[in-house]
Amino acid sequence: MAYIVFDMEWNQPMCAAQPQKGKNGVKLSGEIMQIGAIKLGDNGEILGDFSLCVKPHFYKRLNKRVRELTGISKEELNAADTFPLVFAQFDAFCGEDPTLLTWGFDDIPILRQNLISWGLGTEICEKSYNLQTIFNTQTDGGKSQRSLAYALEYFDIVPTLEAHDALHDAYHTALVAKKLDLEGGIAAYGGGSSGTLWEHPLSTDSFYPYPHKRAAFADKALAEMPCPTCRKKLETSKWVTKGGNFYIALAQCAEHGEFIGRIKFSHVSDNTLSAVRNIFKGSKYATEHYDDVFEKSESRKERFKARMKEQRKMKKAKAEG
Numbered sequence: 502m503a504y505i506v507f508d509m510e511w512n513q514p515m516c517a518a519q520p521q522k523g524k525n526g527v528k529l530s531g532e533i534m535q536i537g538a539i540k541l542g543d544n545g546e547i548l549g550d551f552s553l554c555v556k557p558h559f560y561k562r563l564n565k566r567v568r569e570l571t572g573i574s575k576e577e578l579n580a581a582d583t584f585p586l587v588f589a590q591f592d593a594f595c596g597e598d599p600t601l602l603t604w605g606f607d608d609i610p611i612l613r614q615n616l617i618s619w620g621l622g623t624e625i626c627e628k629s630y631n632l633q634t635i636f637n638t639q640t641d642g643g644k645s646q647r648s649l650a651y652a653l654e655y656f657d658i659v660p661t662l663e664a665h666d667a668l669h670d671a672y673h674t675a676l677v678a679k680k681l682d683l684e685g686g687i688a689a690y691g692g693g694s695s696g697t698l699w700e701h702p703l704s705t706d707s708f709y710p711y712p713h714k715r716a717a718f719a720d721k722a723l724a725e726m727p728c729p730t731c732r733k734k735l736e737t738s739k740w741v742t743k744g745g746n747f748y749i750a751l752a753q754c755a756e757h758g759e760f761i762g763r764i765k766f767s768h769v770s771d772n773t774l775s776a777v778r779n780i781f782k783g784s785k786y787a788t789e790h791y792d793d794v795f796e797k798s799e800s801r802k803e804r805f806k807a808r809m810k811e812q813r814k815m816k817k818a819k820a821e822g
């Protein structure tokens with residue numbers, strides 16, 4: 502078994518208003534255009550590296566910001582192989598039963614979206630971990646998402662390669678990974694504590710627009726979650742509010758186990774809402790958290806009803822003088 506520290510660059514829709522493309526029921530928030538990876542052995546030794554560009558298929562116009570940031574040219578991309586061919590090579594590089602390590606929460610959902618859009622299996626995403634979480638746990642216990650630059654500085658590593666190249670970023674991430682206890686970090690990861698519940702979404706989808714929340718929950722595309730692995734409809738519990746604009750629900754796939762979904766609403770204008778839905782792996786903590794939120798929301802409703810009843814009583818008493 503090997504650790505694959507990887508990083509990707511992706512191209513995004515030209516602007517927020519452009520509808521997201523994709524296929525097979527997913528919207529692509531980013532089309533992968535470069536994959537870079539370093540293979541680490543059990544003792545942190547570097548066993549190999551991987552770097553390939555991907556020919557654009559869904560978003561053919563290269564976003565200017567992305568081009569400036571990465572320095573990847575249109576010619577370079579057009580000369581590259583399509584995603585299925587590049588992924589097959591990446592898959593072969595990873596070998597059997599790889600453990601994927603990334604810096605940040607974005608890469609895995611993007612990889613998953615790209616795989617699904619091409620009709621490819623997403624098994625490779627199953628064993629993946631965000632090194633930020635392991636870094637925080639094993640250093641100062643911070644909760645915020647630290648930049649890679651922060652982690653490099655923390656360990657006195659001087660970055661020697663330019664940033665925003667997938668292989669360079671993967672290499673620097675691997676240098677940080679070598680300083681961490683990966684085995685211990687992974688054993689304690691996710692599901693292992695309530696603090697890591699909302700890390701590492703398996704899928705992220707945006708929905709827009711709704712006049713109000715009731716209309717949003719009437720939209721099956723939003724309220725009925727698909728299994729992140731097989732895309733079949735999950736058996737979903739009632740959506741309950743955590744207060745404010747967050748809602749959560751538990752869900753289950755007969756084949757792929759338990760999940761927890763979270764919807765965050767945002768006001769686009771006075772009477773227009775947009776929603777972002779994340780699906781996470783379920784765990785004992787997820788279920789406990791849901792039960793807790795459910796109970797609180799029920800008691801809030803009870804208290805509200807009681808208050809209304811009280812007000813009616815008072816009004817009546819006043820009217821009767």
Ligand SMILES: [Zn+2]
Nearest residue numbers: 728731754757
């Ligand atoms: Zn499933």
